Amino acid sequence: MRFPDKSQALARLDEVLTTGVMPHNTALGLRAVDIDEGVVTVELPYQDKLVGNPDTGVLHGGALCATLDATCGLAIIAKMEDLTRIATIDLRIDYLRPATPHKSVICRAECYKLTRHVAFARASAYQDTPADVVACAVGTFAIFADEPSLTASALRPASGPA
Amino acid sequence: MSSLVSIVERSRASRDLAPLVASIPFARFLGISAAFAGEELIGKLAFAPHLVGNPLLPALHGGTIGALLESTAIFTLLVKTETLRVPKTITITIEFLRSGKAQDTFARAEFTRLGRRIASVRAFAWQDDPSRLIAAANASFLLMPVKDEQDATVADCVPR
Numbered sequence: 280m281r282f283p284d285k286s287q288a289l290a291r292l293d294e295v296l297t298t299g300v301m302p303h304n305t306a307l308g309l310r311a312v313d314i315d316e317g318v319v320t321v322e323l324p325y326q327d328k329l330v331g332n333p334d335t336g337v338l339h340g341g342a343l344c345a346t347l348d349a350t351c352g353l354a355i356i357a358k359m360e361d362l363t364r365i366a367t368i369d370l371r372i373d374y375l376r377p378a379t380p381h382k383s384v385i386c387r388a389e390c391y392k393l394t395r396h397v398a399f400a401r402a403s404a405y406q407d408t409p410a411d412v413v414a415c416a417v418g419t420f421a422i423f424a425d426e427p428s429l430t431a432s433a434l435r436p437a438s439g440p441a
Numbered sequence: 442m443s444s445l446v447s448i449v450e451r452s453r454a455s456r457d458l459a460p461l462v463a464s465i466p467f468a469r470f471l472g473i474s475a476a477f478a479g480e481e482l483i484g485k486l487a488f489a490p491h492l493v494g495n496p497l498l499p500a501l502h503g504g505t506i507g508a509l510l511e512s513t514a515i516f517t518l519l520v521k522t523e524t525l526r527v528p529k530t531i532t533i534t535i536e537f538l539r540s541g542k543a544q545d546t547f548a549r550a551e552f553t554r555l556g557r558r559i560a561s562v563r564a565f566a567w568q569d570d571p572s573r574l575i576a577a578a579n580a581s582f583l584l585m586p587v588k589d590e591q592d593a594t595v596a597d598c599v600p601r
Contacts, residue, residue, distance in 0.1 A: 345504020
């Protein structure tokens with residue numbers, strides 16, 4: 280099991296998100312909800328600065344794009360044995376409905392295949408229940424086996440099971 | 442008529458996009474702007490430390506580049522068409538071609554096909570050299586008005 284001490288791993292993920300290890304994720308206000316081997320869930324709290332349409336108060340697609348991308352990356356890190364840098368190769372996002380204003384968006388991502396050089400991840404963003412999907416994403420990520428990652432080492436400092 | 446649409450109509454007439462961009466909170470948060478270069482609309486993401494995803498390199502967060510591409514596509518649709526509502530993104534696929542350095546990023550968009558209800562758009566992002574792209578996107582937008590903004594879904598644009 281990758282994270283035998285779940286609460287410690289979750290606290291570490293929240294620290295990574297809130298202390299500027301990845302500055303833009305902190306700027307977005309992302310918070311940790313859950314972490315497991317290859318699966319990460321985060322919360323994007325509703326904030327006025329993230330609005331894309333001032334008439335409706337609906338979140339900008341870019342805020343969801345950044346959250347989905349980040350959560351996919353974290354899910355991959357939560358599955359990797361060796362903690363090295365990763366980078367998004369491509370990301371497809373389908374926007375199923377506008378996010379309801381003044382409500383958090385929950386984003387759950389899963390790394391469903393990890394190879395030496397490439398990882399495959401998918402994610403969905405929802406509000407009240409996981410069935411209530413706002414947007415979903417699927418992406419491929421490059422793994423740089425010889426380059427260190429601040430995020431990965433902050434998430435799993437011992438370079439092994441948390 | 443919504444306030445955003447009236448701002449869009451003024452921007453179309455004046456070719457000054459600043460009021461339009463300034464009306465969008467997320468564009469202000471990221472530091473996105475847009476201006477005409479001849480007939481072409483160029484979107485700009487001014488570098489700022491809160492846009493960084495990887496401080497070691499450092500590199501821009503992919504989401505900020507995605508937001509620039511999507512925003513540039515929407516601004517281009519708003520000023521180059523007569524649409525009376527903000528186009529809704531149905532889907533966008535972003536290819537990250539090079540890591541975004543800690544400097545300003547630019548983007549432009551072109552229509553692959555402009556239909557009555559659906560627009561297919563390509564968008565491109567670069568930093569120093571427009572021929573060295575750092576990212577490209579393929580996106581589809583819903584243009585047609587729907588009765589209730591909150592109820593608009595992908596189903597609204599399924600061809601019958």
